[in-house]
Amino acid sequence: MTSVDFEPATGRDHRLLDGLSAAVLPKVSLHDHLDGGLRPQTIIELAHELDIDIPADDALALGSWFATQSDSGSLVEYLKTFDVTLSVMQTADGLARVARDFVEDLHADGVIYGEIRWAPEQHRARGLSLDEAVDAVQGGIEDGIASVSRTGGSIRIGQLVSAMRQADNGAEIARLAVRHRDNGAVGFDIAGPEDGFPPSRMRGAFDYLAEHFMPVTVHAGEAAGLDSIRSALFDGRTLRLGHGVRIAEDIDVEHEQGGSSLVTLGALAEWVKDREIALELSPSSNLQTGAIAAWGSELADHPFDLLYQLGFRVTVNTDNRLMSNTTLSRELALLADTFGYDLGDLETFQLNAAAGSFLPVEEREDLADRIIRGFDAL
Template sequence: MTTATPHLLPGTEIAIESLPKVSLHDHLDGGLRPQTIIELADAIGLELPATDAAALGAWFAEKSDSGSLVEYLKTFDVTTAVMQTREGLERVAREFVLDLAADGVVWGEIRWAPEQHLTRGLSLDETVEAVQAGLDAGVEEARGAGHRIRVGQLVSAMRHADRGREIAELALRHRDRGVVGFDIAGAEAGFPAGRMRDAFDLLAASFFPATVHAGEADGLESIRGALLDGRALRLGHGVRLLEDITLTEEGGSTIATLGPVAEWVKDRQIALETSPSSNLQTGAIAAWGDAMVDHPLDLFYQLGFRVTVNTDNRLMSATTLSRELALVAEAFAYDLDDLLALQLNAAQAAFLPVEDREALMDTLIDGFEGAL
C-alpha cells in the first residue's frame, strides 16, 4: 500500500521513500491492497464489510487498533480468504513486491503461513510455488521500472497447530527456490516455541535460519523459549525483552542493568524485529505506555542492541516502512545517520550469505550518502 505524499525526515526535505531500505518483518497476508481484496472477493463470492477500497482500508485499520493481538489477528480471516487459489496468491505476491519497491525497499523478507492457504485444493508445495511465481513477476516488473529489489520467502508455521515439522520440511524443500528462512506465527501466549522443538531440531541440523515471534503478546519466558528451543537468530518484535532490563537513576544519569536473557540477545546481536505501529495497536508495549515515544526501540538502540524497524502488516496498520521510520524519527529525534544505522542493523540480520549482506550494506550507505 503506497502513499502519494512522501514522508520527510523531520527537519529536512529528504523523502524517506527515496532512501534504500531493508524489510525483515512484513506479512504477505497483512499487506494486500484493499482494491485487490474487493476484486478477489468478488471472484469467489465472498462478502466483505465494505466494497469501497478506502472504506475497506479504514475498516482494517479500525479493527486492528484493539490493544489485543488476538483481536488483531481476526482481521486476517478476510485476507487469507482471498488467498486460497494460485491466481490469488500470485497476484497478492506480485503486488506486494511492487509496493515494497515503490517504498524504496531493496531487500525484503516476506513471511506467510502456507498451511492457511489450502481450502481450495492447493497443496503446501503448490502454495509456495504460486507465491514464488508472484514474487518473481513482481521483481521483474519492479526492476523494469528502475527499482533495485530482491526478496525472499520466510515460511511460517502456525503456533496453535501441530504441523511444525511438516512446515519445516516444506521450507527446506524450497530453500534453493526462494525460501530463505523459517518462522512461527499466530497467538503467542500459551503456544511456546518448545511445542515445535522437533521442527527447530530439523532446521538446526540442516543449518537453516529461523526467526521466532516472541516478546510481543507474551513475556520473557516466550523469548527464552525462542532462543533455547527455536535457536532464533532474530526475534519477531521482541519488545518485552525490556522486562529483563532494569533502569535506575544515579547522579542524574540513567543506568541500565541487563538480565541474562537481554545480555545474551545484545552480546550475540540477535536482531529485534520491532514494528512500532503494530506494537502499539496490539498492546505489546502497554506496560510502558501507549504512545510512540514510549516504545522501547530507542532504549534498545541506545544500548547497542541490533534493533530494526518494520511494518508487520501494512494493511492493518495503514502504514509503510517509510512511514514507520518517519514516526520513530519524530518520536526520538533521529537524524539520517540514525536511520542508516537502523537499516544497517537490518542488513546485517538479513537471511542472506555474508557477501550479499556486505553488498547490501554498501547499497544502503551509497543511497544514504546520495541523499545529502
Template sequence: MGGDGAEFTLPDGMSIRALPKVSLHDHLDGGLRPDTVLELAAEIGLELPADNATALAAWFAEQSDSGSLVEYLKTFQVTTAVLQTRQGLMRAAHEFVLDLADDGVLYGEVRWAPEQHLTRGLTLDETVEAVQEGLEAGVDEVRASGRIIRVGQLLAAMRHAGDGREIAELALRHRGRGVVGFDIAGPEDGFPPSLQQPAFDLLRDALMPCTVHAGEAAGLDSIRSALVDARALRLGHGVRIAEDLEVEALPDGEPGGFVTLGPLAQWVKDRRIPLELSPSSNLQTGAIAQWGQTLDAHPFDILYQLGFTVTVNTDNRLQSRTSLTRELSLLADTFDYTIEDLQDFQQQAAEAAFLPVEDREELADLIAEGFASAIAHGAAR
C-alpha cells in the same frame, strides 16, 4: 505527518521514502491492497465489511487497534480468505514486491503461513510455487523500471496447529527456490516455541535459518524458548526483552539514569541477536502496554541507545496503514533521529538478512551509497 500518502521528510527536508531500506518482518496476508481484497473477494463471492477501498482500509485499521494480539489476528480471517487460489496468491505476491519497491526497499523477506491457504484445493507445495511466481514477476517488473529489489520467502508454521514439522519440511523442499528461512506465527501466549521442537530440530540439522515471533504477546520465557529451543537467529518483534532491563531514574526528575541488563537481555545484546521491531503494530496489539499507550513510551529508543541490534519493520502494512517510510518517519519525529540513525537501522537489518555473507555485504554497500547520495543531494540544496 498525516497518512501514508504524505511525503515523509526529515527536518532538513530530505525524503525518507527515497532512502534505501531493508524489510525483514512483513506478512503477505497483512500487506494486501484494499482494492485487491475487494476484487479477490468479489471473484469468490465473499462478503466484506465494507464495499469500497477507503472504507475497507479504515475497517482493517480500526479492528486492528484493539490492544490485543488475539483480536488483531482476527482481521486475517478476511485476508487469508481471498488468498486461497493460485491467482490470488500470485497477485498478492506480485503487488507486494511492487509496493516494497515504491517504498525504497532493496531487500525484503515476505513471511506467510502456507497451511492457511489450502481451502480451495491447493497443496502446500503449490501455494509456495504460486507465491514465488508472483514474487519473481514483481521483481522482474521492478528491475525493468531500472530499480533494484530482491525478495525471499519465510515460511511460517502456525504455532497453535501442531508441531510445525510439515512446514519445516516444506521450507527445506523449496530452499534455494525462493525460501530463505522459517518462522512460527499465530497466538504466542500459551504456545511457546518448544511445542514446535520437532520442526526446529529438523531445521537445525539442515542448517536452515529461523526467526521466531517472540516477545510480543508473551514475555521473557517466550524469548528464552525462541533462543534456546528454536535456536532463532532473530526475534520477531522481541520488544518485551525490555522487561529484562532495570531502569534507575535520577532523583528529582533529572534527565538520565542508569540501566542494568538482566542475563537474557545481556545475551541478546552481546550476541547481536536482531530485534524485528514494529512500532505501530506493537502499539496496536498491546505489546508495549506496560510502558505506555503512545509511541514515545516504546522501548525502541532505550534498546537502540543501549546497543541492541534493532531493525524497523511494518509487520502488517494493511492493518497498521503503514509503510517502512512511515515507521521511520514516526520514529524520527518521536525520538529526534537523524539520517545517520536511519542508516544504522538499515545496515543492522542488512546484516540480519537471511542471505549469504557476500550478498549482505553487497546490500550494505548499496545502502551506504544510497544514504551518501541522499546526504550529498540534501547538502547541495
C-alpha cells in the same frame, strides 16, 4: 548482569529529516506478513471473483475498516482482520497476485531487500497443496521483481515460510521450507498466538531445521514475555526475534537526578545484546497489539530508543502494512519525529537489518554497501 549509564532521547541534538521523504531512503524489510499487506482494491476484486462477502466494496472504506478494527490494543482482535485477507488468498492466482502487488509496493516505498513471511498451511481451503501454495507465491514474487525491473528499478525478495504455532504442523512446514530453499525460501518462522504456545512445542521441527542449516526467526516477546524469548533462543535456536520488544522486561532502569539513568541488563537481555540477535521491532503494530502496554500507550513510551541506545541490534518493520495503515517509510518518520533521530540513525537501522538478513555473508555485505551508497547520495 551489566549496569550502564543511559541518556534518554530527550535532550539529544539530532537533526531531523528536514522535509526529506523517507521513501527515498534505501531500506531493508525483515518482518512483513504477506496476508497483512494486501491492497484493499485487490481484496475487493479477488472477493468478487470468489463470491466472498467483505466489509466494504470501496477501497478507501475497506482500508479504513482494517485500520479501525486493528487499533484495538488486543493482539487477539487484531488477528481477526486476517479472516478477510486470508479468504481471498486460497487460490494459486490469488496468491500470485497478492505476492506480485506486495513486491511492487515494497519497491515503491524504497525497499531494496525484503523477506516476506507467510504460513502456507493457511492457504489450503480451496484445495491447494503446501507446495503449490509456495510455488504460487514464488511465481508472484518473480512477476513483481520483473515488473520492478521493467521500470528500471531493482529489488530482491526472499520467503520466510511460517508454521502456525497452535496447529502442531511444525515438522511438516519445516520440511516444506527446506524443500523450497532453492525456490525462494530463505528461512523459517513460527507465528500465531504466542502466549501458551512456546517454541519448545516444536523442538523437533527446530532440530530438523538446524540439521539442514535453515535460518530461523521466531515471533517472541510480543504477546508473551521473557520465557517465550528464552524458548525462542534455546529451543528454536532463533537468529532473530520477531518483535522481541518485551526483552525490555529484563532491563531495569533506575532514574537519577539530572536526567540520566542507571540501566541494568539481566542475563537474557545481555545474551541477546551480546550475541547481536536482531530485534524485528514494529512500532505501530506494537502499539496496536498492546505489546508495549507495560511501558505506556504512546510511541514515546516504546522501549525502542532504550534498546537502541543500549546497543541492541534494533531493526524497524511494519508487521502488517494494511492493518496498521503504514509503510516502512512512515515507521521511520514516526521514530524520527518521536525520538529525534537523524539520517545517521536511520542508516544504522537499515544496516542492522542488512546484517540480520538471511542472505549469505557476501550478499549481506553487498546489501550494506548499497545502503551506504544510497544514504551518502542524499
